[in-house]
Amino acid sequence: MASLECAFFKKRIKNPIILASGVLGMTKGSLEAACENGCGGVIAKSLTLEPRKGHDGPNIVETECGLLNAMGYPNPGIESGLAEFGGWARDEALIISIVGKDAGEFGQLAARVEEAKKTLGASAIEAAISCPHTPGYGTMAGQGTPESIKEITRAIKDKCSLPLIIKLSPSIPGEGKAAKAAEDAGADAINMGNSLGPGMKIDLARRKPILGFGVGGLTGPAIKPIIVRAVHDIYRSVKIPIIGTGGITTGEDAIEMMMAGASWVSAGSAVYYRGPKAFGEIAKEMKAWMEGNGVKSLPEITGCCP
Amino acid sequence: MKKVTNPIRTAIVRKVVDENYRVKTIELECDLPKALPGQFLMVWVPGAGEKPMSIGNSNPLTISVANVGKVSGELHELKPGGMVSFRGPLGKPFNIPERAKCILVVGGGYGVVPMYFLAKVARENKIDTLAVVGAKTAKDIVWEKQLFTVCKEVFITTDDGTRGMKGNVLAEAQRLIEGKKIDSVYACGPERMMEAVARLCMQHNVPCEVSVERYMKCGVGVCGSCAIGGKLCCVDGPVFSAQEALSFPEFGKAHRDASGRRI
Structure with a gap:
């Protein structure tokens, strides 16, 4: 019998499928529902120091090959956010995501997470330095360079004892070097993936960009080959485990991502294409593939593609 | 392609x-x-x-x-x-039970707008509609004429008594539910009103659906802004059964703003 069960830092989780940050995770109720629908773990909405209402709409527009989004990090701020998500007692892993304008802000956020750690129930903290469409954050603030990555990683490790996942953009040059910088500075895992871009979609009748922010990040099936390649590069550059995020909507997509080097995968747009039960369906399909191919456990396939 | x-x-x-x-x-x-x-x-x-x-x-x-x-x-x-x-x-539409003969729609403020559409479709399917319309004051009543064209009867209530019965929709709704054979009830308007109608229908064992509103962004079940209970207003709703709506801890009590803060 093939098993999807795997380690996630100190926890054992039922499968390696994790809800991507920014999708559904605005409330604890939604995170719990994602778990009921089959996730092994969930990454909550990214939290900033102060509440943010995000960009004006439209925030999401469907294209022929994926979704373009420009949410602009709407979130209730670190205080309300930790109160919302805290007290997590489920078997699935909870990952708290933070976003800051610079290493100083990341440090402050990490310190707040550390203070709340006892009652929070989180298994890890994730720092997203990869958003392509929010001024002052992510790639729009130059956070994708090895120097910046090191500085941010150190600032968080200095303040928070939870395992740290650094979430990198697939739109930066040299993903392997970027991941190595995070590892050297003390990161415990890399999440390769965020939306790709920015991109734009123009409405023909209005002759204007549809997204309220004008441009946004591309997710969904279109970006999967790029993420698979980036995970493959990173697997060869670091020893710490990798989450592969981008375009996973089926069990075979997840298996492919793991062959490239991912220990876990995360999915977001899949809920658009397959509905909220996507996670459980992906898990079922992974298991079926493993059984059909004589694979008993996930470590057998992680990074098996040379 | x-x-x-x-x-x-x-x-x-x-x-x-x-x-x-x-x-x-x-x-x-x-x-x-x-x-x-x-x-x-x-x-x-x-x-x-x-x-x-x-x-x-x-x-x-x-x-x-x-x-x-x-x-x-x-x-x-x-x-x-x-x-x-x-x-x-x-989003999900209202459901009219098979073989329904008479439905009751309850609209508060401009919540009557989708109720007109429902009554129109009911009429096309030879189902009678009774309507209770509530507003703060006479000038807040909208779509009254349109409702008369598709409903069997329309009952109006205003908080200040400037039109129709003085008071809220609940007493009128209760009178109709107790006095007539009503197969299902639909409510759209202020959430406290819908909560009261939902409870009333549960007590009287009449199927009821309500149209829930939450701060919405993507509209297609991805961003999570319109979360209520473990559900999303945009794809699981906005229409929920009275039973499901009443099971949401926030229903009738708390909303969230654009940032996701409870208000």
């Missing part, structure tokens, strides 16, 4: 009707035959934003808009010949 499931469409404005001091009705040169009562559109005004709006009629496609912000303010400036862009229909 793979097709987009929810493309943005743009239609020309045929008619704009001033309903009262804050509500305008916009009728488009466009039919949306697939739209069902209870469903909504995400209406896009370039440069202003995108907001969910309930469908008041599918043929011709009609929305009614209260002037409450940037998007609705721009829509209020529209004249015949102008353009309205939208995605939809989105």
